[in-house]
Amino acid sequence: MTGIDDVDYRILELLMDDARRSYRDIAEEVDRSPPTVSERVERLEEVGVIEGFTLDVDRSMLVEGPTVLVDLAVEPGSEEMVVDSLTDAPAVEHVIRTVDAAVVFVAHANERDVGALLSETLGDERVRDYRVRLVGETKWEPRLDEEHLAIECVVCGKAVEGGDESVDLGDRTYEVCCSSCASEIKDQYDALQQAASE
Known part of the structure; x- marks a missing residue:
């Protein structure tokens, strides 16, 4: 999977609504299998779209003071x-x-x-x-803008579209927009590996 498609977008929406939702529940919503949902979530984590699952605590209930x-x-x-x-x-x-x-x-x-x-x-x-x-009131409701949602190429910053490339280097996957950027990141990685081994 390269880029973000409608299924990924919906998975992100569901997780933003409730990060504790099971892969089975999400799978039913997106008409995919739980292992497929798990793979997609893992991929979104690998490329940095999902940075972690957090607990939202109302600190005003635990700490004194306005x-x-x-x-x-x-x-x-x-x-x-x-x-x-x-x-x-x-x-x-x-x-x-x-x-x-x-x-x-x-x-x-x-x-x-x-x-x-x-x-x-x-x-x-x-x-x-x-x-x-x-502060009188705070609201925090993160939303996704499907129209502008895209992974950026790690080399040039252009949007990575479906059908573009991903490059596996070491234990990480990098999303790139074209074969030229794929070659460039591979060359950079090889140069760093060579410098580290000297």
């Missing part, structure tokens, strides 16, 4: 370290770094405790300024 949205202005060049540090903080739920180097996160803490959280987690020298807003 939900707040915090906008950070951080020292230039420290964004990645700030994101990593905040990700490990127990009160922090989501961390987002924008392309213009802003950092935004959702946490469960009283507004007055955010300063202490930042000081303990990041130190005072990394944060230039911050703004705290109370």
